[in-house]
Amino acid sequence: MSDRHLRRSGDDYRDAFLELLPQGQAWPKHTMDSVLWQVCDGLCDYWGFVDSRAADLLEQESDPRITQELLPDWERNWGLPDPCYSAPQTIGERQRALVMRMTLLGAQSRQFYIDVAAEIGYSITITEYRPFMVGLDRCGDNRVYGDGSVPMFSPTWFWPYAPIINPNGEPVGDGELSEWPNYGLGPPENRFYWTVHVHKTSLTWFRVGAGGGQTGIDPHLRIGHAEDLECILQRWKPAHTEIIFDYSGLTPDDPTAGTP
Incomplete structure (x- = not known):
């Protein structure tokens, strides 16, 4: 109660x-x-x-999830608004950003970055790389076909039981050809790169009531681009790594398909 x-x-x-x-x-x-x-x-x-x-x-x-009048005070005490957000935000978006900032437990796992992207309205997958390693890899086409197990693991790539993924960074499906497990021949610095595949952009529809928009201020639909996502991931990524952002997986019915 x-x-x-x-x-x-x-x-x-x-x-x-x-x-x-x-x-x-x-x-x-x-x-x-x-x-x-x-x-x-x-x-x-x-x-x-x-x-x-x-x-x-x-x-x-006193509840950050529904505060409105004291929202600017909450934001000031928690270092918000985040400088990564250049476009104006609705009250609901500001409330979610506040709750995320208050409850965030930092990490460097693949799932952590996927969850962070989902919090701000993006659907992403991640691909990690490594250089060619003698004794683990073989010459020629070293991709494999999925066997129906999701996720599918291989004890011969990178480390024991490394996940096998498709080009979009997703678990490889039954009969689907996997991604190349590495960059092929190249410098050892290849292991410090990872790709973020952006599959869905942020669509913010106007809503009424608590946590919604403001009549006369917020538009009916705001199509968000990934500048905020790139800014946040670049700030929170491991310092020794570099991110490659891939927008080729946007669906054709996405209003911003092909727009990075």
Whole structure:
């Protein structure tokens, strides 16, 4: 059960205030048409408004997932807005960015970067590389076909039980030809490169209600490009690595297909 603030209306404050007044005929506090009662009713109605606003602050503004009025204060304390976001964000996007910043546990795994991209509206996969290694690789076409197991692992590539993926960085399907497991002949620095395949761009539709847009300010649809994704991944990538961003996997029905 959620912890809700006990709200008191202006009528509650009026009744409590009237009970504190002296007794007697000079104090007609139980007669609604008396001047005393009406004055107390009008004055205490303000305190009912103050009580309601305080409850709003305790119930809504103290929760970063739904805060609106104090959202700029939350952002200032958590180092937001992120400089990677050059375009204006909706209230809902700012709330999600705040929650992600507060709950983020850093990592350097493939899944960590995939999850970060999903948080900001992108679908990505990742391909990692290594140079040709004598004793592990062979000359010629060293790709393999999927055997139906997803994911499929190989004990002969990179390290024991390395995942076998397709050119989009996804688990290779049954009968599907895998990606080349390395760059082929090349410098050992090849192992410090990895490719981020962007499959879906961010589409932000206008929404009403809490966490939605603002009428007259936010457009009906905002098509996000991957500048923010590239900025964030470049900042959080291992310092000794370089990222190659691949947009060739965007689906034809994507409004920004082919637009990096």
